[in-house]
Amino acid sequence: MLSLQRSSTFLAREQRLSSYRDLTGTYRSKRRDVSVSVRSSGGGERTTRASASASASAAAAARGIVMESTNGSVIKEVVDRKSTVGGGVQDAYGEDRATEEQLVTPWSVTVASGYSLLRDPHHNKGLGFTEKERDAHYLRGLLPPVVATQELQERKAMHNLRQYEVPLQRYMAMMDLQETNERLFYKLLIDHVEELLPIVYTPTVGEACQKYGSIFKRPQGLYISLKEKGKILEVLKNWPEKKVQVIVVTDGERILGLGDLGCQGMGIPVGKLSLYTALGGLRPSACLPITIDVGTNNEKLLKDEFYIGLRQRRARGQEYAELLEEFMSAVKQNYGEKVLIQFEDFANHNAFELLEKYSKTHLVFNDDIQGTASVVLAGIVAALKLVGGSLADQRFLFLGAGEAGTGIAELIALEMSKQTNAPLEECRKKIWLVDSKGLIVSSRVESLQHFKKPWAHEHEPVKTLLEAVQAIKPTVLIGSSGVGQTFTKEVVETMASLNKKPLILSLSNPTSQSECTAEQAYTWSEGRAIFASGSPFGPVEINRKTFLSGQANNAYIFPGLGLGLIMSGAIRVHDDMLLAASEALASQVAQENFDAGLIYPPFTNIRKISAKIAAKVAEKVYDLGLASHLPRPENLEKFAESCMYTPIYRNYR
Numbered sequence: 068m069l070s071l072q073r074s075s076t077f078l079a080r081e082q083r084l085s086s087y088r089d090l091t092g093t094y095r096s097k098r099r100d101v102s103v104s105v106r107s108s109g110g111g112e113r114t115t116r117a118s119a120s121a122s123a124s125a126a127a128a129a130r131g132i133v134m135e136s137t138n139g140s141v142i143k144e145v146v147d148r149k150s151t152v153g154g155g156v157q158d159a160y161g162e163d164r165a166t167e168e169q170l171v172t173p174w175s176v177t178v179a180s181g182y183s184l185l186r187d188p189h190h191n192k193g194l195g196f197t198e199k200e201r202d203a204h205y206l207r208g209l210l211p212p213v214v215a216t217q218e219l220q221e222r223k224a225m226h227n228l229r230q231y232e233v234p235l236q237r238y239m240a241m242m243d244l245q246e247t248n249e250r251l252f253y254k255l256l257i258d259h260v261e262e263l264l265p266i267v268y269t270p271t272v273g274e275a276c277q278k279y280g281s282i283f284k285r286p287q288g289l290y291i292s293l294k295e296k297g298k299i300l301e302v303l304k305n306w307p308e309k310k311v312q313v314i315v316v317t318d319g320e321r322i323l324g325l326g327d328l329g330c331q332g333m334g335i336p337v338g339k340l341s342l343y344t345a346l347g348g349l350r351p352s353a354c355l356p357i358t359i360d361v362g363t364n365n366e367k368l369l370k371d372e373f374y375i376g377l378r379q380r381r382a383r384g385q386e387y388a389e390l391l392e393e394f395m396s397a398v399k400q401n402y403g404e405k406v407l408i409q410f411e412d413f414a415n416h417n418a419f420e421l422l423e424k425y426s427k428t429h430l431v432f433n434d435d436i437q438g439t440a441s442v443v444l445a446g447i448v449a450a451l452k453l454v455g456g457s458l459a460d461q462r463f464l465f466l467g468a469g470e471a472g473t474g475i476a477e478l479i480a481l482e483m484s485k486q487t488n489a490p491l492e493e494c495r496k497k498i499w500l501v502d503s504k505g506l507i508v509s510s511r512v513e514s515l516q517h518f519k520k521p522w523a524h525e526h527e528p529v530k531t532l533l534e535a536v537q538a539i540k541p542t543v544l545i546g547s548s549g550v551g552q553t554f555t556k557e558v559v560e561t562m563a564s565l566n567k568k569p570l571i572l573s574l575s576n577p578t579s580q581s582e583c584t585a586e587q588a589y590t591w592s593e594g595r596a597i598f599a600s601g602s603p604f605g606p607v608e609i610n611r612k613t614f615l616s617g618q619a620n621n622a623y624i625f626p627g628l629g630l631g632l633i634m635s636g637a638i639r640v641h642d643d644m645l646l647a648a649s650e651a652l653a654s655q656v657a658q659e660n661f662d663a664g665l666i667y668p669p670f671t672n673i674r675k676i677s678a679k680i681a682a683k684v685a686e687k688v689y690d691l692g693l694a695s696h697l698p699r700p701e702n703l704e705k706f707a708e709s710c711m712y713t714p715i716y717r718n719y720r
């Protein structure tokens with residue numbers, strides 16, 4: 068291990084000299100931001116932003132000369148740890164390989180200082196700037212005298228957050244923190260993951276998306292609308308970070324189980340990516356949230372004066388396909404083929420098509436189809452310890468035959484086929500799906516959408532879920548319908564009458580859309596159900612006995628999966644990687660979890676779990692010959708851990 072120091076040129080004084088007050092007395096800058104390519108003398112190219120008034124510095128920087136600000140201050144900041152692999156030197160993600168000699172050669176970037184430093188969320192430390200830093204970086208007088216540690220700031224932030232009783236207010240406070248002091252935001256999220264996950268993620272993020280227009284303060288992520296057609300590459304270039312490694316993109320048509328929220332779906336990519344960093348250790352600057360706005364068919368939003376998106380109905384067909392094609396090509400052109408693109412919360416019809424089309428040419432995966440499948444398979448495999456029997460001994464019934472339902476069904480069938488050597492087709496026959504028209508059976512095959520066809524087995528028509536439970540006699544019941552309260556008392560009671568330990572998974576999000584609550588599942592099954600849900604439920608007390616339930620949410624999988632793909636330099640996603648992720652997660656359920664009736668490990672250990680998932684995924688990537696970061700690190704789990712971002716404040720010297 069060695070650490071890389073890079074020197075940063077701070078241009079505070081130049082900034083001041085070139086600033087003036089406008090007529091309203093507001094401080095204005097004469098400079099225009101320009102993109103500048105900064106090349107280290109060692110040859111590794113970095114692109115950053117500098118200012119035109121600093122063009123001399125920029126030009127010098129571009130030639131690899133370390134510039135000093137006009138008063139001569141140069142700041143060195145320690146950047147993320149580097150690891151030595153196979154004699155060459157590689158950064159934590161396998162990027163920018165350089166020799167040791169090159170690494171000690173400084174390269175320069177321009178970073179704000181003084182007043183601007185306090186308003187730069189990536190570098191701000193609040194009251195955490197030391198006396199020396201205050202002197203060196205023009206902060207004297209801009210902060211009160213006290214110097215507060217990050218731990219103290221964390222305690223204060225948590226104290227303040229807990230004063231809010233309304234979850235949406237906590238969400239807004241967290242977003243404010245992310246936008247003002249990124250490292251403190253991640254420290255909070257990592258150290259209090261169980262408490263804060265329901266705030267920055269489901270269920271509160273769902274409400275935030277519904278009200279996104281009215282709570283909107285500062286833009287987060289990148290908006291690409293029909294207006295940007297023909298200019299998407301330019302739009303991507305406007306994003307300030309150049310080393311993007313993962314993009315989460317939505318078109319907002321099916322946000323959780325809340326339906327079409329159009330442009331306001333942005334809360335989802337933002338939330339998912341904050342988990343990539345907090346749970347999976349990807350650097351915040353490597354994460355890019357994107358919302359593609361092709362309109363919305365949500366009448367309420369179209370009439371809402373605070374709506375932030377295009378006020379038109381959704382583009383479909385060729386117009387939609389062309390915009391997406393331009394987007395996908397622009398991403399590859401701008402970031403290369405190793406950037407991971409996670410499709411999130413697209414409606415069924417587009418989700419399957421986009422995945423099918425772009426999985427051949429890009430590093431893509433659909434979290435709702437594949438991430439959910441991987442996490443649910445893990446829960447089922449773990450649950451077998453409590454339920455008994457093998458995977459092939461179970462009968463599965465789904466309510467909901469969309470992305471999640473068919474995605475999970477297919478991954479279960481694949482795993483079953485792997486375990487038993489039975490043909491996939493045979494394994495699928497143990498899995499039944501109910502959609503809005505009843506049980507999916509062969510007599511309906513002509514009218515079924517293509518992704519439902521493999522599940523049309525021989526059976527007489529069955530109209531309702533209850534009748535389907537009675538007819539199929541499942542051991543496992545899975546809700547993926549996006550419709551709340553559909554696992555009725557009769558349905559759960561029937562499951563309990565058929566099974567000693569019925570496995571019931573209510574996956575739909577947010578909490579309002581859950582097929583049943585934890586309390587209902589435990590009460591109606593007389594405490595015999597093994598239950599997990601997509602959104603979290605607290606402990607339930609029945610007859611003075613406490614029941615816990617796990618969260619079957621793709622948040623267990625995508626951060627580790629993403630880390631594994633990125634650290635190995637994967638160029639394609641393969642089903643075997645999803646199975647590997649699933650096995651890795653299932654193996655993390657400890658005896659004490661089982662004893663408490665849980666089929667998932669607690670989120671408190673999630674960074675360790677993510678490292679294990681990443682290692683297993685990377686192993687598959689290497690085994691399948693899809694890795695571009697060579698040579699393969701010897702200990703993948705240690706390597707994954709060493710890659711992970713930590714939110715501790717850095718020293719500016």
Ligand SMILES: O=C([O-])CC(=O)C(=O)O
Pocket residue numbers: 268269322323324412434435575576601620621
């Ligand atoms: O976001 C979540 O909590 C899980 C998910 O992908 C969805 O429900 O669409």
Ligand SMILES: [Mg+2]
Pocket residue numbers: 323411412434435
């Ligand atoms: Mg989703």
